[in-house]
Structures are given as structure tokens and as C-alpha cells.
Amino acid sequence: MSKDDARNRILDAAGPVFAAKGYRAATVREICEKAGMNVASVNYYFGDKENLYVETIKRVRPPRIEEKLQGAWSTETSPADKLRDFIHAMVRALCGAEMFPWLPELLKREIANPTPACEGLLQEPFFANFDLLQSILVEILPPDTPPHKRHQIAFTVIGQCVHFRVSRKIAAMLIGSDEFEAHYGPDEVATHISRVCLAALGLAPPIVEPGRKRDQV
Amino acid sequence: MSKDDARNRILDAAGPVFAAKGYRAATVREICEKAGMNVASVNYYFGDKENLYVETIKRVRPPRIEEKLQGAWSTETSPADKLRDFIHAMVRALCGAEMFPWLPELLKREIANPTPACEGLLQEPFFANFDLLQSILVEILPPDTPPHKRHQIAFTVIGQCVHFRVSRKIAAMLIGSDEFEAHYGPDEVATHISRVCLAALGLAPPIVEPGRKRDQV
DNA sequence: CATTGTATCAAACGAGTGTTTTAAGTCAAT
DNA sequence: ATTGACTTAAAACACTCGTTTGATACAATG
Numbered sequence: 001m002s003k004d005d006a007r008n009r010i011l012d013a014a015g016p017v018f019a020a021k022g023y024r025a026a027t028v029r030e031i032c033e034k035a036g037m038n039v040a041s042v043n044y045y046f047g048d049k050e051n052l053y054v055e056t057i058k059r060v061r062p063p064r065i066e067e068k069l070q071g072a073w074s075t076e077t078s079p080a081d082k083l084r085d086f087i088h089a090m091v092r093a094l095c096g097a098e099m100f101p102w103l104p105e106l107l108k109r110e111i112a113n114p115t116p117a118c119e120g121l122l123q124e125p126f127f128a129n130f131d132l133l134q135s136i137l138v139e140i141l142p143p144d145t146p147p148h149k150r151h152q153i154a155f156t157v158i159g160q161c162v163h164f165r166v167s168r169k170i171a172a173m174l175i176g177s178d179e180f181e182a183h184y185g186p187d188e189v190a191t192h193i194s195r196v197c198l199a200a201l202g203l204a205p206p207i208v209e210p211g212r213k214r215d216q217v
Numbered sequence: 218m219s220k221d222d223a224r225n226r227i228l229d230a231a232g233p234v235f236a237a238k239g240y241r242a243a244t245v246r247e248i249c250e251k252a253g254m255n256v257a258s259v260n261y262y263f264g265d266k267e268n269l270y271v272e273t274i275k276r277v278r279p280p281r282i283e284e285k286l287q288g289a290w291s292t293e294t295s296p297a298d299k300l301r302d303f304i305h306a307m308v309r310a311l312c313g314a315e316m317f318p319w320l321p322e323l324l325k326r327e328i329a330n331p332t333p334a335c336e337g338l339l340q341e342p343f344f345a346n347f348d349l350l351q352s353i354l355v356e357i358l359p360p361d362t363p364p365h366k367r368h369q370i371a372f373t374v375i376g377q378c379v380h381f382r383v384s385r386k387i388a389a390m391l392i393g394s395d396e397f398e399a400h401y402g403p404d405e406v407a408t409h410i411s412r413v414c415l416a417a418l419g420l421a422p423p424i425v426e427p428g429r430k431r432d433q434v
Numbered sequence: 435c436a437t438t439g440t441a442t443c444a445a446a447c448g449a450g451t452g453t454t455t456t457a458a459g460t461c462a463a464t
Numbered sequence: 465a466t467t468g469a470c471t472t473a474a475a476a477c478a479c480t481c482g483t484t485t486g487a488t489a490c491a492a493t494g
Contacts (some may be wrong), residue, residue, distance in 0.1 A: 004462065006471080022330075024242050038473050043453060112329045113239070114386060123390065132393050142425055148400040151392045152409045153424070159380030160373055166329060166383075167376070172341065174347050175368050183365045192369045201418040202423025207370070208359055223441080243484065254442050260483060 007045050009035045014056045019102035022109055023053055050117055057118050060100050062107060062125040063093040066132045079139035080203040084194045086133055087161060091190040094165040108166050133157060140201055153201075160193045224262050225240040226252045238321035239326055240270055241432045244347055267334060274335050279324060280310040283349045296356035297420040301411045303350055304378060308407040309408050311382040325383050350374060370418075377410045 017026045028042045028049050035041075046052040068089050073082060076158035096104035110122055133154050141150055164171070164184070172180040198204035230252035245259045245266050252258075258298045263269040285306050290299060313321040327339055350371050358367055381388070381401070389397040415421035 004292065022239075022241075024239075027450085029450090038453080039452090040474090044471080049452065069261055093347050108329060111387060112383060113323060119390075126387065126391065145425070148392070148396050148465075149409075151396070152400070152406075153413075155381060155384070155388060156377055156410070156413050159377050159384070162378050162384070163376030164372065167372070167379070169331060170328060170343065171372060173336075175365075179365050179368070183369070189369075192366075193373070196370075196413075196417045199419070200413045200424055202416070202425055206419025208362070208419055244480080246480090255441095256482090257443075257484080258441090261441080266482065 004015070006037065006041065010037060010041060010045060010052070011059055012163070013098060014052055015060065015106070016102045018053060018056055019106040019109070021162065023115055028052070037059055053115070054117050054121070057106070057110075057121050060103050060106075065089045065093065065129045066156060068093075072131070079136055080198055082136045083108050083140065083157070083197060083201075083203075086136060087197065088187070088190040090129070090158070090161045091164065091193065092186045094161055095186045111162070111166075128160070130154060140203065153217060156200075156214045157193070157197050161190075164189045164193070223254065223258065227254060227258060227262060227269070228273055228276055231269055232277065232317060232323070233319045235270060236323040236326070237271055240332055245269070263390065270324040270332070271334050271338070274323070274327075274338050277320050277323075279320070279339060280305045280315065281342050281415065282310065285310075287349070292311070296353055297415055299353045300374070300414060300420075303353060304411045304414065305384045305404070307346070307378045308381065308410065309403045311378055312403045321382060328379070328383075331343075347371060347375070357420065373417075374410070374414055377413070378407075381406045381410070 002010055010031065014026075014031045017031050017034065020026075031052075032039050032041055042049060042052055046055060065086060069085050072085070094104055094107075096102075107122075110118060114122075134150060137150050137153055141153070168180075168184075171184065195204060195207045199206050225247065231243075231248045234248050234251065237243075241335075246256055248269075249256050249258055259266060259269055263272060286302050289302070294302060311321050311324075313319075324339070327335060349365060351388065354367050354370055358370070385401075387399075412421060412424045416423050
């Protein structure tokens with residue numbers, strides 16, 4: 001087995017374990033066992049556990065929304081459509097339909113309790129996504145909107161996307177798992193968030209179905 | 218020192234430690250040291266570490282929004298005002314201006330990674346707050362709104378409140394700590410969330426200032 | 435005062451952890 | 465065939481953790 005093979009086998013095993021249990025509770029013994037390697041191999045290939053964790057995160061660069069969809073936009077794409085696309089891409093990314101199904105869980109942990117060693121690694125994609133969202137909002141908002149308001153709106157958008165992912169368990173508990181499985185797929189969630197945000201920004205009618213409203217003032 | 222005094226001293230010390238480090242990383246040694254007690258006292262008074270954790274959470278019942286403000290509502294209070302009040306109370310509760318400043322941090326951990334032993338304990342206040350919010354939404358939404366839509370809207374409200382609290386660190390990182398400290402106090406955050414939600418529900422104009430919009434269709 | 439029950443403490447135990455050591459194995463180049 | 469660097473494997477090490485133990489101090493009780 002080549003050196004890189006061994007490294008990758010350990011990294012492949014480490015990702016899910018770190019994601020499932022967190023840095024501290026994950027043990028190198030379990031990781032090595034799942035990788036079919038000896039306990040000492042982590043230290044041989046990565047020096048120590050912490051560096052293995054850093055390398056694990058380095059390998060799975062968090063998704064950059066920009067790369068996924070900005071190519072699909074033309075100059076005539078409306079800001080509203082861009083915002084919709086952004087939200088859909090973000091929700092999908094957070095739900096983890098990608099190569100590493102455990103990545104969202106790991107990101108969740110890093111968002112809630114950042115590991116000092118990895119703060120820098122995760123900053124970059126966060127900044128990139130945040131900037132992309134802001135560039136969309138700049139197109140939507142009046143030119144003299146103060147930056148802090150634009151930022152707050154950006155957090156409103158991102159916050160909902162993140163929350164629908166992070167609070168899965170509690171959400172399922174509150175509404176029952178039947179309804180959860182029926183109505184909280186990525187597309188439905190993204191559509192809901194898009195409607196809320198576009199309505200709040202005045203780019204779409206309020207989210208109550210038109211003509212059904214009880215008493216419109 | 219009486220038995221209850223000793224118990225309380227340990228509980229007082231345990232809260233912040235559990236909140237800061239999580240159940241697993243928190244050590245009974247550190248807790249006992251901060252409580253000025255011997256290492257063995259945790260087992261003497263609480264049996265084991267897990268039970269100490271359960272008792273810690275039992276003692277700090279998460280805040281119930283209802284108790285704080287429903288008394289202030291009359292029959293003429295508009296649903297929009299109720300929603301505003303709810304959001305303000307929730308944000309303030311999550312920011313932890315109360316007796317246990319470390320409670321929000323601990324709740325954050327339990328939301329992201331529920332401890333089996335405490336799931337039941339936290340369910341009740343969550344259910345209560347969720348129900349209160351829904352009763353407000355019932356007044357706002359058309360009578361034939363399907364329940365799952367109402368639930369999604371409720372999560373939009375709660376999600377933003379939670380997110381602005383949970384993602385503090387990352388938010389401060391993205392926008393800079395100066396702007397964060399200037400514009401992310403409980404009142405300002407709650408006002409922002411209220412505006413977004415009321416606008417999305419058609420109970421207030423869109424959040425861009427009236428008359429400033431670039432191109433209204 | 436002697437006894438009993440409670441509270442505290444230092445010390446140690448046993449399990450689990452990351453890490454190191456040491457020796458054996460592998461394999462290509464000489 | 466031999467060398468020598470690289471890799472694997474088993475064991476042990478050093479440390480931390482939760483927990484237990486046994487001794488001690490002390491107050492209440494008869």
C-alpha cells in the first residue's frame with residue numbers, strides 16, 4: 001500500500017468519526033480500526049490527533065456556493081432569481097448531497113463550537129459565500145442602504161438556511177417525524193425560505209396566498 | 218455547611234463549566250475545584266457525573282416566553298404586536314439577560330447535539346414556546362393555511378432568533394467586531410427580525426425604506 | 435462520655451486515551 | 465543476496481478521567 005493510500009484510508013475513516021462524535025470524543029483507535037490500520041499509524045502519518053483533524057477538514061473544503069451556480073447566471077438574470085438560486089444552493093449544500101455526506105455534521109460542530117486550529121480554514125468559504133450573498137443584496141437594496149442593514153438581511157437569509165439544517169432533530173420532534181419527512185426536503189425548505197426573503201424585500205407578494213388573506217388593511 | 222448548600226455550590230460551579238466545554242469535555246475535577254469541594258463530592262451528592270448534568274439542567278428551566286409577556290396582552294392587542302413582542306422576548310431570552318448567563322450556551326449545545334438524558338427536560342419549554350408562536354400565527358394566517366406551512370413560518374421566526382445568537386462568533390468575524398457590537402444588541406436584532414417577519418407576512422411594508430426603492434414594479 | 439451518622443478529604447483504582455518505543459516485515463535498488 | 469529506507473504491528477508508556485475507598489473530623493444523640 002502506498003503512502004498516500006494509507007493516508008487517505010485514515011482520512012476517509014476519520015471524517016465520519018469526527019463528524020459523528022466531535023473532535024474530543026472521537027478516538028484514534030476507532031478511526032484506525034475503521035481504516036483497518038494500526039493505532040500508531042495516525043501518529044506516523046499525521047504526527048498527532050489534532051493534525052489529523054486539521055487535515056481532515058483541509059481535504060473537504062466547504063462548498064462554495066459561487067462555484068456551483070454563478071456560471072449559470074447571465075447579465076439579465078434578475079436579482080430575485082439570483083437570491084432564489086443562492087438559497088436553493090445553500091440549503092442543498094447544507095443538506096450534504098455531495099461527496100462527503102458527513103461534512104454538514106462536521107461543519108455544524110465547527111459553527112457551534114469552532115476549533116481554534118480550524119477557524120482559519122473555514123473562514124475562507126464562509127467569507128466567499130457571505131460576499132456572494134451580499135453582492136446579490138446590493139443589487140436588490142437601495143444604493144444608500146447602510147452596510148449594517150445589508151449584513152443583517154444577509155444573516156436573515158443564511159440564518160434560516162442553517163437553522164433548518166442544524167435544528168433538524170428538534171424540528172422533527174416538535175412537528176412529528178411524519179410531517180418532517182413530508183415537508184422538509186431541501187427543495188421545499190429552500191422554496192419556503194426564498195418566499196419569505198423575497199416577500200420581506202418587496203420582490204414578491206407576502207407569503208400568505210393572494211386572495212385568501214383574512215383582512216387586508 | 219448544610220447538605221443543600223454543598224449541593225448548590227456544586228451545581229453553581231457545574232453550570233458554567235458544562236456550558237463552556239460540553240458534557241464530555243467538562244471534568245468533575247474542575248467543577249469541584251471551582252466549587253471549593255473535594256473531587257469525591259460529586260459522587261457523594263449526585264451519584265455520578267451524568268446525574269449532576271441532569272440536575273444542572275433541571276435547575277435552570279429554559280425560559281418560557283409565555284410567562285414573560287402574555288400577561289401584558291389584552292384582547293385588543295393586534296397579532297402583529299404579539300409577534301413583535303414574542304420575537305423581542307425570545308431574542309432577549311436567548312441572549313441570556315437572566316439569572317444564569319451561561320444558560321444560552323448550554324442550550325445551544327443541547328440544540329445542536331441533544332444529550333439523551335436531557336431530551337425530555339428541554340422538550341417542555343420548547344413545545345410551550347412553539348405553541349405560543351403558533352397561536353399567534355393562527356391569528357395572522359388565513360384560516361385554511363395548511364399546518365405544515367404555519368410550522369415552516371414558525372421555524373423561520375425561531376430560526377432567525379436562534380441563529381443570531383448561536384452564530385455570534387462567526388457573525389462578528391464576518392462583519393468585524395466593531396459593527397457587531399454596534400448593531401447586534403438584543404433590541405436591534407429583534408427589531409430587524411420583526412420587520413422581516415411582518416413584511417413577509419404582509420403585515421408591514423417591505424423592509425427597504427419606503428420611497429427609497431430603486432425600481433418598484 | 436461513648437456512639438452513631440454525616441460530611442469531607444487524600445489517596446488510589448481501573449478504564450480509556452494519545453503517544454512512543456521497539457521490533458519485525460516489505461520491497462525496491464544496488 | 466544485501467542493504468537500507470520505508471511501513472506495519474504489538475506492546476507499553478504516560479496521562480487524564482470518573483469513581484471508589486478508607487480514614488478522619490465533627491455534630492447530634494442517648
